[in-house]
Amino acid sequence: MTVEVNADKAGKEQDVRRARPPQASTAPPGGSEPHAVSERGGEVHRARPPQASTAPPGGSEPHAVSERGGEVHRAGPPQASTAPPGGSALHEVKSVGARVKLALFDLDHTLIPIDSDYEWGEFTIALGWCDATEFKRRNAEFFEQYRAGTLDIHDYVRFATQAIRKQGAINSIAAHARFMSEIVHKAIKSQALELVGWHRAAGDELVIVTATNEFVTRPIADAFGVSELIAVELERDARGQLTGEIRGTPSAREGKVTRMEQWLTARNLGWDDVHTTFYTDSMNDLALLEKVTDPVATNPDPRLRALATERGWRILDLF
Numbered sequence: 001m002t003v004e005v006n007a008d009k010a011g012k013e014q015d016v017r018r019a020r021p022p023q024a025s026t027a028p029p030g031g032s033e034p035h036a037v038s039e040r041g042g043e044v045h046r047a048r049p050p051q052a053s054t055a056p057p058g059g060s061e062p063h064a065v066s067e068r069g070g071e072v073h074r075a076g077p078p079q080a081s082t083a084p085p086g087g088s089a090l091h092e093v094k095s096v097g098a099r100v101k102l103a104l105f106d107l108d109h110t111l112i113p114i115d116s117d118y119e120w121g122e123f124t125i126a127l128g129w130c131d132a133t134e135f136k137r138r139n140a141e142f143f144e145q146y147r148a149g150t151l152d153i154h155d156y157v158r159f160a161t162q163a164i165r166k167q168g169a170i171n172s173i174a175a176h177a178r179f180m181s182e183i184v185h186k187a188i189k190s191q192a193l194e195l196v197g198w199h200r201a202a203g204d205e206l207v208i209v210t211a212t213n214e215f216v217t218r219p220i221a222d223a224f225g226v227s228e229l230i231a232v233e234l235e236r237d238a239r240g241q242l243t244g245e246i247r248g249t250p251s252a253r254e255g256k257v258t259r260m261e262q263w264l265t266a267r268n269l270g271w272d273d274v275h276t277t278f279y280t281d282s283m284n285d286l287a288l289l290e291k292v293t294d295p296v297a298t299n300p301d302p303r304l305r306a307l308a309t310e311r312g313w314r315i316l317d318l319f
Contacts, residue, residue, distance in 0.1 A: 106280035
């Protein structure tokens with residue numbers, strides 16, 4: 001979903017200090033597309049790449065520091081065991097009696113400095129799949145509703161998926177591969193890859209939690225090597241074709257908490273069994289920020305920056 005990013009950092013509170021982003025790793029090559037796809041019985045199956053990324057070199061610390069009541073709190077590496085090769089950190093940490101450590105990431109303007117939903121819409125306009133004038137008009141209306149907190153996400157998803165429903169799976173998947181190559185891979189920054197890699201190296205279970213739909217975001221999660229994606233799920237008919245409706249609870253606003261609870265329940269876990277760090281840029285994610293152990297306002301919008309400063313939450317300006 002489209003959100004605002006605060007470009008003016010001069011007005012930040014004095015007690016919030018930015019940590020220097022880790023120094024460099026290489027983002028995915030601009031033209032590479034690692035996502036194999038096939039159609040089986042009308043349903044799209046994607047081949048996910050290996051869980052690969054490197055931790056920040058030299059143990060560098062990518063997290064911001066804040067002062068709470070005179071005491072300095074730092075986001076040091078989670079005190080976690082490492083997962084066995086090819087295994088899951090989820091099961092390894094639980095087996096030694098410690099709380100499971102989860103790193104949760106919003107996507108748009110948090111891990112990537114663009115809005116993937118908006119950029120995909122622009123890409124479909126360039127392909128001639130949409131009427132540019134009408135699409136931009138309606139998209140602007142939905143954006144204002146989103147900012148005001150009045151967006152009907154079901155109406156928005158019907159609108160946002162209209163082009164791919166008309167084009168069908170084969171054309172849409174091929175176009176998305178181009179979208180990844182021409183737009184998304186060029187937007188993935190080394191700082192974001194290193195942040196995700198740092199949590200992976202610490203043995204954390206990684207989950208991307210986004211209000212953008214799964215068609216747009218699954219290949220982006222794959223590009224970060226994150227297999228666990230909580231996104232808006234799209235309903236399919238008996239032939240495997242998209243209907244324009246949402247399946248289950250949409251992962252937006254309070255729905256992110258609901259979907260996380262479903263994710264935990266499926267693994268026989270509850271909130272008391274996990275230590276959760278959540279990175280997001282938006283006030284729309286306030287419900288989940290208030291639920292997790294360690295909220296991190298990341299590239300925060302103005303309202304979230306102010307709230308994070310007031311509450312002593314960590315602030316991370318990744319980009």
